[in-house]
Amino acid sequence: xxxxxxxxxxxxxxxxxxxxxxxxxxxxxxxxxxxxxxxxxxxxxxxxxxxxxxxxxxxxxxxxxxxxxxxxxxxxxxxxxxxxxxxxxxxxxxxxxxxxxxxxxxxxxxxxxxxxxxxxxxxxxxxxx
Numbered sequence: 654x655x656x657x658x659x660x661x662x663x664x665x666x667x668x669x670x671x672x673x674x675x676x677x678x679x680x681x682x683x684x685x686x687x688x689x690x691x692x693x694x695x696x697x698x699x700x701x702x703x704x705x706x707x708x709x710x711x712x713x714x715x716x717x718x719x720x721x722x723x724x725x726x727x728x729x730x731x732x733x734x735x736x737x738x739x740x741x742x743x744x745x746x747x748x749x750x751x752x753x754x755x756x757x758x759x760x761x762x763x764x765x766x767x768x769x770x771x772x773x774x775x776x777x778x779x780x781x782x
Contacts, residue, residue, distance in 0.1 A: 657773055664780055677731060689760070699749065700715070701765050748776050749775045753770065
């Protein structure tokens with residue numbers, strides 16, 4: 654299984670970026686996986702910011718990104734997107750996509766690294782003030 658994240662870069666405060674995560678080599682149908690975006694700032698632990706259950710039945714957003722970020726899944730292209738609007742300097746981090754082959758029905762309390770076993774390499778997002 655491979656997850657290839659891309660789309661990071663340098664953007665000014667208030668700007669937008671769209672991250673992509675191309676997924677390949679999955680055993681099950683892509684729509685049956687839980688998917689998530691995580692980020693890790695320097696000196697901090699990796700944190701889940703948005704997770705979506707199988708078939709996107711339920712989506713959880715961290716308070717820090719709610720209303721600004723949006724996750725979507727292109728089933729035909731086996732790609733996960735993260736649209737990020739209204740970026741702030743505190744959004745600066747390495748962003749990782751992940752997949753969970755045993756999807757939870759609701760990730761409100763499980764959008765965290767122990768519950769996701771498939772990871773991409775990360776893409777750097779830097780927001781200048």
